[in-house]
Amino acid sequence: MAVRRLFRYAITRFIFSAAVLLFMFSSSYAFDMKISPDVIKPGDPFILKVESSGSEPSAVFEGRALPQLRCGNDCYLFIGAVDVAASPGRYAVNVSSSSKSATAEFDLQDGNFREIYLTLSQDKVFLSPENLERVIKEKSMLDAVFLSKTPVLWTGSFVYPLDSDVTSDFGIKRIINKNTTSIHRGIDMRAKTGDLVRASNTGRVVIAQELFYGGNTVIVDHGIGIFTIYMHLSEFKISKGDMVSKNQIVGLAGSTGRSSGPHLHFGVKIQSLSVNPVSFLGLGI
Numbered sequence: 001m002a003v004r005r006l007f008r009y010a011i012t013r014f015i016f017s018a019a020v021l022l023f024m025f026s027s028s029y030a031f032d033m034k035i036s037p038d039v040i041k042p043g044d045p046f047i048l049k050v051e052s053s054g055s056e057p058s059a060v061f062e063g064r065a066l067p068q069l070r071c072g073n074d075c076y077l078f079i080g081a082v083d084v085a086a087s088p089g090r091y092a093v094n095v096s097s098s099s100k101s102a103t104a105e106f107d108l109q110d111g112n113f114r115e116i117y118l119t120l121s122q123d124k125v126f127l128s129p130e131n132l133e134r135v136i137k138e139k140s141m142l143d144a145v146f147l148s149k150t151p152v153l154w155t156g157s158f159v160y161p162l163d164s165d166v167t168s169d170f171g172i173k174r175i176i177n178k179n180t181t182s183i184h185r186g187i188d189m190r191a192k193t194g195d196l197v198r199a200s201n202t203g204r205v206v207i208a209q210e211l212f213y214g215g216n217t218v219i220v221d222h223g224i225g226i227f228t229i230y231m232h233l234s235e236f237k238i239s240k241g242d243m244v245s246k247n248q249i250v251g252l253a254g255s256t257g258r259s260s261g262p263h264l265h266f267g268v269k270i271q272s273l274s275v276n277p278v279s280f281l282g283l284g285i
């Protein structure tokens, strides 16, 4: 009797363990996933690496289907970004394929963004009806540009457009003339009027025109929803529609648009979100 009870116990244990293992592999451990970098702040991009055999997975973060790159057989890289206005806390990327689903989680750290006070001429802050109409028109034109998703055009890692310092960080809250707040959605780089501004990577020029805030602005589409932005230029060296290669001169630095002196405003967009260019270049994609 004792032997039979022991046998029954062993069988039950085996079935239980097998069920637990099956559950682990079929649900929460459905994919081999890793999110990098280790520290993610508001306005940062991130990479989710998924290794999975079988049908191709997709990933969704905050309602956005993330663009995907291949990293070999059964290996996928998803590029995501966190809104600069997001609150610190636990965030999840939902990953699924036709047969399984799982979540990859990460902790969003505090951005600790600084506040600075700026003085600009009143006509650049309080907009006349004509300027307001112009700004609204330009915003909807830019919103449409950032929605386009072309195939990957870039090669190798992205580079800084100038060999100089960052003079104003991403995410800084700028309080203009003590009453208007705007979040800095790019970085300012030290430049003199006429300094050569280079394309951060290969892509197609989708904007090369004078804008109210950005002044002479160049925007390069690198594919799958990734764009780089160059503002306040004194001169263009390319035209809309041109293909540019990495390090090709797109224009000369200047102080056009809403600017308090010569510098380059350099921005990066991923899926219409403004991301920190320093973090983006640090990703090494």
Ligand SMILES: [Zn+2]
Pocket: 168, 184, 186, 187, 188, 264, 265, 266
């Ligand atoms: Zn700026």
